[in-house]
Amino acid sequence: MKKSLFGVVPILLLLIFSGCSSSESLTSVKVAEVTRSIFYAPQYVALEKGYFEAEGLDVELQTIAGGDKVMTSLISDGSDIGLVGSETSIYVEAQGSEDPIINFAQLTQTDGTFLVARDPVTDFSFEDLKGTDFLGQRKGGMPQMVGEYVLKEHGIDPHEDLNLIQNIDFANISSSFLSGTGDYVQLFEPTASQFVADGNGTIVASFGEASGHVPYTVFMAKQSYLKENPEIAKKFTRALYKAQQFVQENDAETIASIVQPYFEETDVSLLTSSIKRYKDQGSFAENPVLDEEEWENLKDIMDEAGELPADIAHNTIVNTEIAEEVMNE
Incomplete structure (x- = not known):
């Protein structure tokens, strides 16, 4: 019996320390979403199905109400990545930022x-x-x-x-x-x-x-963060793209059951009808690429509202290379 016990102990210790090592090897990424909304269902799918973890990322999600507050969090390094409307990055760029906020992965493509x-x-x-x-x-x-x-x-x-x-x-x-x-x-x-x-x-x-289509809600980060952490940005986008594909391929009821933990006070039937409404009108982006046509539509809407501070070109604060590389893998 003693020989058997001594043989088991090292194995248990190995399993314990292997688990600790695996957990500790995850890279922390702080994400600030502008609000908690079923409109962001693909993000919650990526979290609940472990797509970020599979890429070695430990995503810490916090909700910061208000686009201006999300921008403040990004600029002050309170967050690594922000999920917010693209118009906020235009406002920052128009002020002459030395470290621009770059849109790198689109989540929604219509108004919600x-x-x-x-x-x-x-x-x-x-x-x-x-x-x-x-x-x-x-x-x-x-x-x-x-x-x-x-x-x-x-x-x-x-x-x-x-x-x-x-x-x-x-x-x-x-x-x-x-x-x-x-x-x-x-x-x-x-x-x-x-x-x-x-x-x-x-x-x-x-x-x-x-x-019509606009880059309504987009994941963005400071240019310096993307340059210093190219692999993190790529892994993050890869996990998001996998979730986007899942949302496109599955029905609203299936998606609602997965994201329910993020909306504990909302009946799953309401979540289902909400997701179906968004799917039916094509609100969830099919992939993370923010194309130039959508960008121009965004600026037209801002200009019509008298809120476009400057005509910022698509390639100035939009990075499509990360998303395109992930999609071509």
Whole structure:
């Protein structure tokens, strides 16, 4: 018996230390997402299915509400990678940054907001918005700029034809609408579907369907970080691309069951309907490449909103080489 026991102990110790070694070998990557949203489902799929770990990365995800706050975190090295709208990188570049913020992997390719009416609406027309109180998003952010762009495309002047409310923080928009502010509100999923389920509103239009493809939400990092950590950026993008393929190939119910831990207070049926809505309108990018056509569409929307500070070329703060290399493997 003693001989047998002594033979087992070294094996157990080997397994224990091997496990510690494996865990310690993971490279930490701090990621700041601008909000927690089912709109970012591929990111949560990559986390839950262990795609980042398989690449040797330990992704520490934190939610920092507000694009400006995500940028501050990136610039101050509070985060390595940010998940936020591409417009923020344009704002930073226009200020003459010595260490530009580079877009290197796209996650979503349409607007993710929906127009929700407080009262039941049949046969909705954008004309119905005239003279109403419209609770929009933060000025200068992609949701607000896309919202204004779509309204103008339908003949509505957002600053003349309705009362545009845009002085409420992103995190408080839904609660403000619930408390009685606004006749219409611009919301992301699953909040929009939750409002419908609770009898607090009706989804009447999709801004994503109406505005076309844009680099709406993109993973980005400082140029210096990408230069110093090219392999990390490549591994990160490879894991993301695998998740993007999974989302394209699987149904909404399957995806919802995987990402449920990130939305514990939301019923899985609502997550499923939200994911299906995004899949049906092509919101999830099929691959991580941010192409020039999308970039130009982004600038057109910003320009139309009067928020384009400078005409920043695609190749100035967009790196497609990492994504293309991963896709060609």
